[in-house]
Amino acid sequence: MNYGFIGLGNMATAIITGMYKSGAFKDDVIYGHNRSKEKMELAAKNFGVVCLENNGEVVKKSDYVFLAVKPQFLNDVKDEIIKNWDDKKTLVTIVTGKDFTFYRNVFGDIPVVRVIPNINAKVQASLTAICANEKGQEHLPLIKQIFETTGSVMDISENYLGAFNSIAGASPAFAYLYIDALARAGLKNGLPKKLALEVAAKAVMGSCKLVLVSGEHPMALVDQVTSPGGTTIEGIQTLQRLGFESAVHQAIDAVIAKDEKIRKG
Ligand SMILES: NC(=O)c1ccc[n+]([C@@H]2O[C@H](COP(=O)([O-])OP(=O)(O)OC[C@H]3O[C@@H](n4cnc5c(N)ncnc54)[C@H](OP(=O)(O)O)[C@@H]3O)[C@@H](O)[C@H]2O)c1
Numbered sequence: 686m687n688y689g690f691i692g693l694g695n696m697a698t699a700i701i702t703g704m705y706k707s708g709a710f711k712d713d714v715i716y717g718h719n720r721s722k723e724k725m726e727l728a729a730k731n732f733g734v735v736c737l738e739n740n741g742e743v744v745k746k747s748d749y750v751f752l753a754v755k756p757q758f759l760n761d762v763k764d765e766i767i768k769n770w771d772d773k774k775t776l777v778t779i780v781t782g783k784d785f786t787f788y789r790n791v792f793g794d795i796p797v798v799r800v801i802p803n804i805n806a807k808v809q810a811s812l813t814a815i816c817a818n819e820k821g822q823e824h825l826p827l828i829k830q831i832f833e834t835t836g837s838v839m840d841i842s843e844n845y846l847g848a849f850n851s852i853a854g855a856s857p858a859f860a861y862l863y864i865d866a867l868a869r870a871g872l873k874n875g876l877p878k879k880l881a882l883e884v885a886a887k888a889v890m891g892s893c894k895l896v897l898v899s900g901e902h903p904m905a906l907v908d909q910v911t912s913p914g915g916t917t918i919e920g921i922q923t924l925q926r927l928g929f930e931s932a933v934h935q936a937i938d939a940v941i942a943k944d945e946k947i948r949k950g
Contacts, residue, residue, distance in 0.1 A: 686710075686713045686714075686748050686749070686827075687713065687714050687716060687746055687747045687748050687749075688704075688710075688713060688714070688715045688716070688747060688748070688749050688751065688831075689715075689716040689717065689743035689744060689746060689747025689749070689750050689751065690715065690716070690717040690718075690734070690743070690751045690753055691717075691718060691740045691743060691744075691750065691751065691752055691753060691754060691762050691765075691766070692718075692719060692720075692752070692753035692754035692755075692758075692762075693717045693718070693719035693724045693725060693727075693728045693734070693736075693753070694719070694724065694753060694754075694755075695804065695807075696753055696779055696802060696804070696806065697717070697728075697751065697753035697779075698724075698727075698728065698807075699802070699804070699806035699807045699811070699835055700751070700753075700779075700802065700806060700831065700832070700834075700835055701715060701717075701728065701732050701734060702732065702806075702807065702835075703806060703809055703831075703832075703834030703835035703836075704732075704831060704834050705731075705732045705733075706809070706834065707834040709830070709834065710831075714735060714746075715732065715733070715734045715735065716734070716735050716736075716737055716742075716743045716746050716747055717734045717735070717736050717737070717743060718736060718737050718738070718739055718740045718742070718743045719736075720758075739765060740762050740765040740766070741765040741768060741769045742769075744765060744766050744769035744770060744774070745769045747774065748773065748774060748775065749774070749775050749777050749824070749827075749828070750766065750774055750775070750776050750777065751777045751778075751779070752766075752776060752777070752778040752779065752780055753779055753780075754780070755780075756780050756781065756782055756783060756947055759780065759783070759791075763791055763792075766792065767791075767792060770792070770795070772795075774795070774796075775795075775796040775797070775798065775821060775824045776788065776792065776795055776796065776797045776798070776821075777797075777798045777800060777824075777828055778797065778798070778799055778800070779800050779801065779802060781801060781850050781854060781944065781947070782847075782850075782944045782947035782948045783947075783948065784799075784843060784846075784948060785797060785799070785818045785843060787948070788818075789818075794820065795820065796817070796818065796820035796821040796823075796824055797817065797818045797820070797821050798815065798816075798817045798818075798821045798824055798825065798828045799815070799816050799817070799843065799846065800813060800814070800815050800828065800832055801813060801814045801815075801846055801849060801850050801853065801854055802832060802835055802836070803853050803854050803857050804857050804858075805836065805857055806835035806836055809834065809835055809836055810836050811832070811835045811836035811837075812836060812837055812839070812853045813832045813835065813836060813837070813838045813839070814838075814839055814840075814841040814845075814846060814849045814850075814853065815828065815829060815832065815838055815839070815840060815841070816840065816841055816842060816843050816846065825840075847941060847944045847945065847948070848941065850940075850944060851937050851940040851941045851944060852937065855936075855937075855940045856937075859933070859936060860889065863889070864882070864885045864886050864889055865882075865885075867881075867885035867888070867889075868881040868882040868884075868885040868886075869881070871884060871885065892906075907921065
């Protein structure tokens with residue numbers, strides 16, 4: 686099978702890394718093109734990606750065309766896709782905020798699989814959502830297999846993708862912000878920054894694991910950490926007083942609003 690990537694940025698590299706590390710696609714060919722040359726050189730050197738002179742060549746050679754540019758650059762690549770398309774090809778898009786109606790309007794009635802991975806795909810820890818239009822359904826098992834090399838994959842209906850993306854796609858950035866804030870608070874209280882960062886990241890990682898493995902409600906776990914008259918409850922009350930939960934809700938609402946704006950615009 687031939688896979689082609691239009692754009693070899695962060696997410697494309699994470700997907701290709703997963704495919705490469707899994708060994709499951711070693712008999713296949715991965716083609717790619719990127720606007721800047723350096724990323725093509727890296728993809729060729731690190732993963733054996735066959736980098737071609739333009740996106741049109743990538744489309745021509747590929748059974749599955751992965752669209753991995755930012756939404757604002759779709760206009761730059763659409764003509765190269767249209768000109769080199771044939772009815773044996775399937776479009777796999779990781780572009781957020783563009784729905785099946787958009788792809789139908791631009792490319793016609795072609796098989797499209799929409800995939801929303803997140804940046805933790807870089808360490809094979811993405812939670813990825815996937816859905817296909819009618820013609821794309823038969824391609825879902827293979828595309829799922831590809832994205833399972835970057836973490837776990839869940840089927841989701843298209844109308845949930847915006848909300849899914851705002852939580853699974855954007856929240857890693859919120860989590861990094863939280864981890865960094867914890868680490869800087871550690872630094873302020875005398876821990877070396879590197880150690881503080883490791884402590885913060887591992888504490889958060891362990892907490893995620895406990896939520897998932899125990900199946901207990903997060904607030905029940907909060908109760909288990911807070912002893913009467915203890916220290917943790919002081920911190921929790923401070924966070925709540927400063928609007929922690931409300932800030933998280935407003936951040937997610939802002940992501941959803943922007944997603945909506947991109948989808949309509
Ligand atoms: N990052 C996330 O967490 C995440 C999560 C879910 C979905 N997504 C979606 O994934 C897509 C890619 O995101 P990303 O984070 O990987 O962005 P990125 O790192 O900026 O990668 C996009 C790549 O596209 C290249 N590019 C731009 N115009 C091009 C053209 N005309 N032909 C070929 N390559 C071109 C860019 O090249 P240059 O090197 O020249 O800039 C860049 O390397 C976006 O649509 C985003 O919505 C991202």
